[in-house]
Amino acid sequence: MxxxxxxxxxxxxxxxxxxxxxxxxxxxxxxxxxxxxxxxxxxxxxxxxxxxxxxxxxxxxxxxxxxxxxxxxxxxxxxxxxxxxxxxxxxxxxxxxxxxxxxxxxxxxxxxxxxxxxxxxxxxxxxxxxxxxxxxxxxxxxxxxxxxxxRLGAVPDSPRAALMIVAGGLTPDVHSIAAELLSHAGIRQMVTPSRRVTLEGLIAAPPPLLILSHYRASQFSLPQDWLGTAKRISGRTASVDGRLWSCPGPLAAADVARLRAETRP
Structure with missing residues (x-):
């Protein structure tokens, strides 16, 4: 505040x-x-x-x-x-x-x-x-x-591949403003079929970095054991304040700066 x-x-x-x-x-x-x-x-x-x-x-x-x-x-x-x-x-x-x-x-x-x-x-x-x-x-x-x-800063060279998951197991499009915001954190959003993640898909090809959007936890629509497994098989996890990304506005820049600092190699 x-x-x-x-x-x-x-x-x-x-x-x-x-x-x-x-x-x-x-x-x-x-x-x-x-x-x-x-x-x-x-x-x-x-x-x-x-x-x-x-x-x-x-x-x-x-x-x-x-x-x-x-x-x-x-x-x-x-x-x-x-x-x-x-x-x-x-x-x-x-x-x-x-x-x-x-x-x-x-x-x-x-x-x-x-x-x-x-x-x-x-x-x-x-x-x-x-x-x-x-x-x-x-x-x-x-x-x-x-x-x-x-707070956004320049887009870093050599971004890290990562997968952001939002409510219902959906992922932002790689051409969306969310993906553009992630690029300023040095992160490249991975492509997923139909923009939806399955546990089987994560097990078959675990992302090096998994980013979870915390927004209305009760509406995430994914079982907690599903999320727990996803976290365990990913090389690393991070989170964002989903409120700042559901309506992408200027305040999301502060979340980008935090994410960039937390996910540095």
Whole structure:
């Protein structure tokens, strides 16, 4: 939590300095975010009092490390109808999942920005800038991106092969943003058939490094003895905070830095 407080302070300081030098247009005063991924960006970039509602997932500590910062905010169900009475002057949606909410908000004349889930780190940087600009704080975007990139660092040469497993025995695609994040930790995500891991497959070809994503342990959908066997046959195991990878955002950079330090040869 201390790291998050320091991050908020850095973003606020950079924004205040930049906005004093070059004032920006008046920001939206009543902002509603309708999805977890946009909740996190809004919580990181908005001024206190600027947000009036975030999704119910943004209030859950099991879902996001920013849940404490959401205290006191209205909780919505991802539909525009659940925030219309708050009279937001900006609604932030998150791609296809919020399509109908976006269309309804636009019909009422409410300003909407759509921020699809990022497929790459460049997409993520673009999303950060989009949200910050809509909130009226473009300097905060550059401060947050600078913080993120400093922790990501350069992609190391000669990455180590590893296999990340998320809920249900699934693995991230080798071309996904998760794989790109892993590359900054010096790790190359291994290819798996159908992006699904079986115990038989692990026994036949155990990965040199097994990375488990801890996110909603009750939903991992794999027997504990299965996981125990997987750990024993792998050359080495590591874990990540699944909350930071289910909605890949800037906070995942800190997990990448930790993973890089913990898995050095």
């Amino acid at each position: 201390g790291r998050l407080i320091a991050l908020f302070g850095l973003i606020a300081f950079a924004a205040a300095a930049a906005e004093a030098a070059a004032p920006v247009p008046a920001p939206a005063a009543r902002v509603a975010s309708l999805g977890l991924c946009t909740d996190e960006l809004a919580l990181l970039l908005a001024e206190p009092g600027q947000l009036v509602s975030i999704s119910f997932l943004g209030h859950e500590r099991r879902e996001t490390p920013l849940a404490r910062k959401a205290r006191g905010l209205h909780s919505n169900d991802g539909k525009f109808s659940s925030v219309a009475h708050l009279k937001p002057d900006l609604v932030i949606t998150g791609g296809v999942v919020n399509r109908f909410a976006r269309e309804l908000a636009e019909r009422t004349g409410t300003r909407v920005i759509d921020v699809p889930p990022p497929m790459t780190l460049d997409d993520l940087r673009r999303n950060i800038r989009t949200v910050a600009a809509a909130l009226g704080h473009p300097a905060r975007a550059e401060a947050l991106i600078g913080w993120m990139d400093a």
